[in-house]
Amino acid sequence: MQPYLIAPSILSADLARLGQDVENVINCGADLIHFDVMDNHYVPNLTFGAPICQSLRDYGINCPIDVHLMASPVERLITDFAKAGATSITFHPEASVHIDRTLQLIKDNGCQAGLVFNPATPLNYLDYVMDKVDIILLMSVNPGFGGQSFIPATFEKLKQVRQRIDASGLPIRLEVDGGVKVNNIAQIAKAGADMFVAGSAIFDQPDYRKVIDEMRAELAKIVA
């Protein structure tokens, strides 16, 4: 297993002072930020485009930026976000006509590439691309909104993906997104996740460091 990574989702950040809020959460111990791109087409909500990512870089944010594309089509956005400073880009297989080509496009643009699985999306999209993904992201809520409850069926799905990753021998990250809290992060990690997106759990609290420290304390209790 690779070291655990905590990725606050800026969906729940203070958007009127985004640069300062991201700087604050990184200074409070987050490993990277998760950047939710919603297009009011693939999901029923609208958020941020590549200029916001570029603005964070211009402001001085130098942590990894994990771009989660909930948009269709994705190809144009990939080149825009790579230029704007994305570190990794993940997309939903249903949103791409050519999954293999889209993964390659992300890599050709210098970013880590990942596939995102909605709660009801089957894992067989992985069958022929395990060697092309750096990240597998399991949605533990239906995409489109922050602040939803973790869907328990995700635990079994995480275990299945962890088995696939371990069998592949590849250093693929297993990311989980939606409803991650201090009180469930250990159970999520035990099921196999090593990268944890948390939006409302962190940004809705006044003390980001306290929440992140509590999450790390929960993770430290896990015996491999």
Ligand SMILES: O=C(CO)[C@H](O)[C@H](O)COP(=O)(O)O
């Ligand atoms: O992709 C997402 C929603 O589609 C967000 O990353 C996710 O919901 C994070 O929010 P929270 O931790 O509050 O559930």
Ligand SMILES: [Fe+2]
């Ligand atoms: Fe997300």
